[in-house]
Amino acid sequence: MVEMRKPILVSEAVRLVMEHSYLGGTDTIPLEHTYGRILAEPIIAKHDVPSFDRSPYDGFAVRAKDTEGAFGDNRIPFTVIGEIGAGHVATSGIGPREAYRIMTGAPIPDNANAVVMLEQTTEGKDRFTLRKPFSEGENISFKGEDAKEGELLVKSGAFIHPGTIALLATSGYATVKVAKRPVVGILSTGTELLNVSDELVPGKIRNSNGPMIAAQLTRMGLGYKSYGMQEDDLDACTEVVRKALIETDVLITTGGVSVGDYDHLPAIYERLGAKVLFNKVAMRPGSVTTVAVLGKKLLFGLSGNPSACFTGFELFARPAILGMQGANTPYMPRMQAILGEDFGKPNPFTRFIRAFWEMTSEGIVAVPAGFNKSNAVSSIARGNCLIALPSGTRGYTAGTHVDILLLGSEQGVSEWVL
C-alpha cells in the first residue's frame, strides 16, 4: 500500500526547520575576509564618529562673530594665517578676522566655529573677503554627529555587507567575531543520473541538482562537500549518508524522498535514527520535501525534480543555514507585485512559481518564467523571484496582486509571513 503522508503548511515547515537550526560556534577573522559573514558580536562605536570637529569642504575656518554684518558691498576682509590639510592639525588657534585655509576632512582649529566654502569668498593670496555672515557651526561636521562613543551601531546577527565593513573599519575592528559557517554536504541520488560531461543514453538525465545546490551554497558564500551521485541502492546510500554525517553539519540530498519503491531516504533516516520533522509540505512544487534531524545535524531531503529541489533549498535549507549562524534576517525579502499573465492552474497547495519581476510603468509586474512543472529546468534559469500563490484557489488572472519572494538578494528579512 502507498504510505499516506499528512502535508503540513509551509509556515509550519519553516517554523520546524528553524526550531532545529542549532547555533554553531564563532570565528574571529580579519576584516577583509568578513564580506557575507554573519556578525557574532554587535558593532559598538569605540569613539565618536567623526572623532573631531572637521571641515566638510575646502574653504576657510573662521570665527562666526567676525562675519557679522558682512553684506553685499560691505565686505569683511580676513587674513589667512595658515593652512590645514586633511590629516594635519593647526599649530595655533585663530584671532579676530583671522582664518585658516582648511581642506575637506581637516580638523577645525581652536576658536574657529564656521567654515566658509571656497566658492563663497573673493580670494586673494593671503586674504579674502566675505559678503555674507556665517552662523556658529555653519559648515562644520561635528564630533560624534554620525555616531556617539558606546553607541550600538549594528546588532549581532547582521549580514556583513560593504557598508557594514566601512563601519567596522572606521571603528577600528581589524578583526571581527563572526558566526562559523556550517559544513554542508551535497549528495545526488538516482539511478537515472549522469554526470554533466556524459553523453545522454536512453532513460537517463544529467545531474543538474548537484551543481545547482552547490551554486545556491556558493551564492550564500559557503563552500560544500560533494558526495557525488549514488544509484538508488539502500545499503550503498546509507553508507554514504552515514559517512557524510560525520563530516558535515548539514546534508542535502536530492531524490529518493517520495513513496516509490526506490525512494530510500525514508528508510535511511530510520536506519540512522534521524527524527523526521516532516515529509510532506502543502506546497507545489516540492511537496515531498523532507527534513530530518540527527542530534544537531540537519538532513534536507529535497525532491529530485529540479524546480522542486531549487524551491525546497530556498524555502528551507537557506534560512536554516543562516539560522545556524544566528542571522537575524534569514528569509527571502517579500514584496507585492502585479501578476503579469493569467495563471490557470488551481492551487490545492500553496504554489511557488519561478518568475521574473521587473518595474514597469504600471508598477512591479511578475510573470511566470515559462514552463511550469516541478521537473522544469528552463524556468529556474530565467527567474529572479518566486511568486507565492496561496492554496485554495482556482487559478489567478493577470492584474491580481500577488506576493513575490526575491531570489539572490544579499540581505533578507526577519520574518516569514507566508
Added chain:
Amino acid sequence: MVEMRKPILVSEAVRLVMEHSYLGGTDTIPLEHTYGRILAEPIIAKHDVPSFDRSPYDGFAVRAKDTEGAFGDNRIPFTVIGEIGAGHVATSGIGPREAYRIMTGAPIPDNANAVVMLEQTTEGKDRFTLRKPFSEGENISFKGEDAKEGELLVKSGAFIHPGTIALLATSGYATVKVAKRPVVGILSTGTELLNVSDELVPGKIRNSNGPMIAAQLTRMGLGYKSYGMQEDDLDACTEVVRKALIETDVLITTGGVSVGDYDHLPAIYERLGAKVLFNKVAMRPGSVTTVAVLGKKLLFGLSGNPSACFTGFELFARPAILGMQGANTPYMPRMQAILGEDFGKPNPFTRFIRAFWEMTSEGIVAVPAGFNKSNAVSSIARGNCLIALPSGTRGYTAGTHVDILLLGSEQGVSEWVL
C-alpha cells in the same frame, strides 16, 4: 582661483562610463566555477528537455484506450508485466490491459500513453484495478516540453546564477565560456588616513573606503589588487597610479578629486594623459566623482567621503565592470516605494539617500538609514537600498512615491532610467 566645473546629469555620466567600458576577453571554465560569472556564449538546448517521454509520478504506465469505460464499480483490471525504475528502460512494450509499474522520471514504455498515479489505483500484487478513464498523454512529461533541441535558452551576457547552472548541467555544458573579469585595483589617498588597526590620533581617521570597495568588488565576485594608502603627494601618487595602470584594467582611487590644494588626481590624470570623461556630476553625495579613461583602462576617482564613495561605486564602477564583461543587465534593479519619513533637504542635484526598504501593510516603504551627509558611515551600514530623489525639489514629505535602487541584488536590469 577655484576651478569651476560643469556638472553633468547622472544619466549622462552613466552613459559616458558605459560607452568607455571596453569588452575584455573570455575564459572557458568548469561549470562548477561559473556562479556569478557573465555568460560569453548563449545556452542552446543541445537536445530536447526532457530527452524522452517520462513519468512525472510513481504509478503505472498504461494504454489510455484500455481505460475507457472505467467508472465507479465498473472497475477495469490491469496486469503488471514489469517495473521501470528511473534510469532504466522497459524491456518490451505493453499490450491490452497490461501495465508497467513506473517510477518518477522513468521513460514511458512503448505503446503506453498515460500514467495512472499510484494513489488512483486499488493495488494488488501483480495487478490493479481502475475506476476512472485516462486520456491519451495524461500524466506524461513529454520529450521536449521544457525545451526543444536547438532552442536559445539563455542569451550571452546573462548573469550565471544557480538556475542558470542547473540548465547548463542539464544541457551538458561541462565547461562554459564566460567573460574574463577585469583586474581592478584600489588605492586610497589622503594624508588623514590610518590603517584599521591603528589607534586614532588627532586629525586622522581610519581608512574605511579601501575595505569597503574591496567588499563591493567581492560582492560582485571579483578579486582586487590593493595599492594601499598614499599621502597627498603628487609625485608619489602619480608613480603608484602609473604602476597600478600597468597591472590593472580598472583603477579605483578614493579622495583627491575635489578642487582643494591637495587634490592631486586631476593633475595625475593630466600627467598620464588620461582623458577625463567628467569631473562633476549633478548628484549628492559624490558630485566630485571623476572618471577618466586611458586607452582601454578606466580610472574611477571616487570621493574620499564614505557615503559618496559608496554611491559612486554602485552608480558608475559597478555597471562599468559588468559592462566590460558584456553583462546585459548591469544596473541596480529599481522599484517604487513610499517615502517613510519627511526628507527636508532641498535637492539642487539628484540625491541618493542610503535607505532601508521593507514590505509593510501599506506597501513597500523606504526610510533613510539615519545620519545623512556625504561623510556618513553609519547609514551605509544600515541601508539595503538607495532612494533616488530627482533634482529641483524643495524636499519631500512622508508618503510620497519615490524610486529606490536595490543594493546587493544578484541580478540587475538592462536600462538605467533615472
